[in-house]
């Protein structure tokens with residue numbers, strides 16, 4: 001399914017003209033504004049669109065509508081180039097392509113959230129997911145928090161001198177894209193521009209690439225990520241080199257997602273559902289080997305890696321912020337299902353429920 005592509009450029013230009021302040025850890029050389037972006041550099045805390053900004057209002061409304069109706073969104077952010085995505089995918093293909101023994105040396109079984117092969121997780125009833133996952137923190141964590149465990153230190157694999165640079169470089173660009181989408185969505189929903197982003201400050205944002213070995217698991221029916229929703233606020237992915245992602249629309253249809261070159265895909269997570277009183281539901285999705293054989297054959301011929309890397313990033317609401325329906329969403333029909341809860345507590349409850357935290361290994 002081709003979701004419509006929302007161009008972020010006009011809103012970004014408006015943001016620069018308004019000197020809007022960034023709340024999130026955006027720190028990178030920006031090819032769009034020809035400068036080095038630092039969060040909190042300059043600018044206003046809040047401020048919305050004028051009546052005269054009808055085109056921008058319309059694109060904010062489209063962002064909100066798409067998230068509400070499909071649980072997903074495809075965007076083009078001129079700051080996130082195909083080259084950046086390729087640099088990230090190239091490094092991760094090399095990382096996942098190492099032997100299992102080498103990768104396992106760096107596992108941290110005490111942290112359910114760090115390097116861990118998914119085949120150790122009792123998540124899906126149909127069998128283990130065929131993927132490896134690595135987690136890298138993006139942005140600062142709070143000095144004091146009730147939820148320390150979510151904020152563990154990262155592992156840097158041996159033999160990758162460029163690791164920090166590439167992970168932070170791509171991660172900061174992805175979170176910058178999420179920030180703009182979150183602002184546009186807030187305006188589109190009739191909330192203040194920073195209604196969501198002000199709650200994301202120092203959140204446990206995680207760049208969490210997954211790798212699936214298509215030299216072993218390309219045939220039909222292999223599950224790389226079983227049917228699930230995401231428990232964070234918004235998930236963003238760069239374009240993968242192999243197909244496989246399917247989403248469920250609000251009307252129950254299951255559709256394959258195709259992300260055009262140079263675009264990014266976002267998916268609604270449970271925390272956004274909470275903040276909108278259920279109006280914007282977390283999208284169910286799965287990643288399976290369906291239609292991957294052709295892409296695998298092409299990669300084989302070209303001598304390219306057969307690891308399917310997904311450059312997934314989970315953007316979170318800050319652990320110590322309260323999740324509850326915002327503004328007019330208090331009056332949403334299902335809002336009473338979303339009682340106030342610390343975001344960190346909600347995540348812990350979810351992880352316990354799916355038995356990640358206490359799984360025996």
Ligand SMILES: [Fe+2]
Pocket residue numbers: 225228229230235285
């Ligand atoms: Fe997911």
